Amino acid sequence: MEYFLLGVLAPILLNIVHLTIGIYVVIKHGNVYSIGFSGISFITKTIGLLFLTWIGVGFLDLNYKIYVPILTFFWFVTHIAEAFIIQHYLKKSK
Numbered sequence: 001m002e003y004f005l006l007g008v009l010a011p012i013l014l015n016i017v018h019l020t021i022g023i024y025v026v027i028k029h030g031n032v033y034s035i036g037f038s039g040i041s042f043i044t045k046t047i048g049l050l051f052l053t054w055i056g057v058g059f060l061d062l063n064y065k066i067y068v069p070i071l072t073f074f075w076f077v078t079h080i081a082e083a084f085i086i087q088h089y090l091k092k093s094k
Contacts (some may be wrong), residue, residue: 006056007070014048015078019085026089034090049075 018041026034052071056062 002056002060002062003067003070006052006060006062007067008074010052011049011071011075012078014045014052015075015082018045019082022082022086023089026086026093031090031093034086038086045075045079 022034022037022041025037049071053068056067056071057064
């Protein structure tokens with residue numbers, strides 16, 4: 001259950017939060033601010049991924065050979081989905 005909560009749900013929720021804020025920034029402030037938010041988002045998501053890795057491997061002693069690939073796979077897939085959705089809103093707000 002810990003593998004599912006931290007490896008699947010946590011990165012999905014992290015990227016949903018960033019997606020929601022990113023859509024808000026694009027709609028309310030335009031493309032230039034969105035690019036700035038994307039830079040900040042890269043840093044905060046990296047910190048989140050490192051934190052989730054530490055919690056899973058260092059604190060809960062999950063098997064890193066199972067946990068890290070699950071975590072990075074779902075983080076990457078949701079990150080790509082977020083990029084396409086934000087790109088849609090960027091093109092729409094021109």
